[in-house]
Amino acid sequence: MSENSKIKDSIIDSRQFESIQIKDSELSIIDEVIQDFAPEIAFLYQIREDESEEQQIKTGRLHENRILGIILKFYIEGKNKITTGEVEHEYKKYFKEIARSTISTYLNMLKKESTLYKERDGRTVYYIFYEDPPQGIKPFWFTRIFCIVPAYFERALYYADLYLSAEKYVDQYVRKFHSGDKKLLVRNFKFLIGIIILNIFKNRSSKCVLCQFSKREMYGKLEEMISIATKDRTDVLTEELQKFLVEKYAEIPMFNGIYIEGGKCEENVVESILKFADHNKKDLEFQIMVSSRRTSLRLKQKEILENENTDN
Numbered sequence: 001m002s003e004n005s006k007i008k009d010s011i012i013d014s015r016q017f018e019s020i021q022i023k024d025s026e027l028s029i030i031d032e033v034i035q036d037f038a039p040e041i042a043f044l045y046q047i048r049e050d051e052s053e054e055q056q057i058k059t060g061r062l063h064e065n066r067i068l069g070i071i072l073k074f075y076i077e078g079k080n081k082i083t084t085g086e087v088e089h090e091y092k093k094y095f096k097e098i099a100r101s102t103i104s105t106y107l108n109m110l111k112k113e114s115t116l117y118k119e120r121d122g123r124t125v126y127y128i129f130y131e132d133p134p135q136g137i138k139p140f141w142f143t144r145i146f147c148i149v150p151a152y153f154e155r156a157l158y159y160a161d162l163y164l165s166a167e168k169y170v171d172q173y174v175r176k177f178h179s180g181d182k183k184l185l186v187r188n189f190k191f192l193i194g195i196i197i198l199n200i201f202k203n204r205s206s207k208c209v210l211c212q213f214s215k216r217e218m219y220g221k222l223e224e225m226i227s228i229a230t231k232d233r234t235d236v237l238t239e240e241l242q243k244f245l246v247e248k249y250a251e252i253p254m255f256n257g258i259y260i261e262g263g264k265c266e267e268n269v270v271e272s273i274l275k276f277a278d279h280n281k282k283d284l285e286f287q288i289m290v291s292s293r294r295t296s297l298r299l300k301q302k303e304i305l306e307n308e309n310t311d312n
Contacts, residue, residue: 037194199250
């Protein structure tokens with residue numbers, strides 16, 4: 001499938017979501033930055049499309065949780081590949097017996113949700129955790145469900161403030177390190193901050209798609225569109241720089257990102273990003289030139305597709 005086809009398949013009509021946009025005046029700072037840095041995903045990045053709170057919890061979720069508990073039991077015992085028959089045998093040891101076909105159905109649902117994956121050995125099918133369970137985590141984190149939206153938006157807000165205050169931070173950096181072209185440094189600094197913010201929302205979508213309350217198809221489309229916007233702005237940058245931006249600064253601490261608190265830590269974050277902006281002038285100059293052309297193309301594509309949707 002071509003990239004244009006992917007865009008067309010994943011396009012989201014923002015008019016459908018006017019009622020769930022974030023209206024908070026403080027968070028509108030983020031929108032100001034997105035409109036400036038990645039206008040092709042404006043009004044999309046903040047979509048929250050979850051199942052109705054009034055919808056009753058179905059027994060299927062209970063069966064899935066019990067099956068996952070059985071697989072976890074095997075995992076702890078050192079057996080990470082489990083068959084449907086083994087799950088069936090264990091299920092009736094602990095719970096009211098259900099049909100093997102029912103167990104098979106839920107195993108496949110868990111695979112579809114990317115909680116498990118399949119592996120075949122001849123005619124035997126094994127089910128395996130898509131991600132290994134965390135080691136050494138306190139029981140509290142297993143028994144509660146935490147929405148990660150506030151944490152990711154708060155991190156994005158921090159960087160949005162840096163983006164809008166770029167000249168102030170660049171002035172401080174230039175005075176400290178006697179660096180050169182201030183205008184160029186501001187441009188490069190804002191560009192790196194923008195990439196971090198895009199990755200924050202890509203990371204957020206990748207986790208929302210796994211939430212039991214989410215509409216996974218919508219978050220999958222959202223993640224794909226943000227991924228395209230991110231790739232357009234990073235694909236000619238070095239792997240080292242991309243890793244630096246994605247893993248260290250775009251992730252929140254519970255998923256191995258750094259803590260962002262006031263004072264010295266804030267200074268270190270800003271200074272580190274400015275050093276990368278300063279030391280990677282040539283790479284960033286070429287990336288920004290390429291990105292500018294692609295952004296214009298994406299906006300034209302978006303306008304055409306939205307017009308087509310309106311006509312249909």
